[in-house]
Amino acid sequence: GIYILIAVGAVMMFVGFLGCYGAIQESQCLLGTFFTCLVILFACEVAAGIWGFVNKDQIAKDVKQFYDQALQQALMGESDSNNAKAVVKTFHETLDCCGSDIVTAAFTPVWRDDLCRKDALKSFFENANCHKKIDELFSGKLYLIGIAAVVVAVIMIFEMILSMVLCCGIRNSSVY
DSSP states (O other): OHHHHHHHHHHHHHHHHHHHHHHHHTOHHHHHHHHHHHHHHHHHHHHHHHHHHHTHHHHHHHHHHHHHHHHHHHHHOOSTTOHHHHHHHHHHHHHTOOSSSHHHHHHHHHHOTTTOOSOHHHHHHHTOOHHHHHHHHHHHSHHHHHHHHHHHHHHHHHHHHHHHHHHHHHHHSOOO
16 A cells, blocks of 8 residues: 555656646646646546445445454554554544444453543443444545545646646747
8 A cells, every 4th residue: 555655656746847847948748748647647536536436335345444454453462663553543543433343442442542542431332433433434424535536636627727828838939
């Protein structure tokens, strides 16, 4: 997962460099390449968004499985250098939950205070297990993800329009 994020970041940095350097040098070739890269990235984002919407149940299942594995590693781990502990704490703080089911949610704060900072009795009565919260995130908060995707799409469309306007402006300008 982390390697994919690093690769996407590197590609985005390269594309941004193409656009910036092409605008500074007033190069039609670099701006055309920038536009082409933006079109390809836009198509990939639209395809990923459609795929994610169609397969949201599978994605939620995979996220729950990932959480369960991290929780198991964090509960069995003995050292603080454990990455699973940081992942579990991030889930707990972000989703305001603790544990993967009712029993774990009720008793994890009692014997692992470093993972859950909630009151055990309050956690038991609220039934705030992370599986339930992950399901709520993918079913109830899907519109927020959609709004973010639309905002990114609009920004990318403006980038494409402006890069083409700049490219055409460079082509039509007189050389002195």
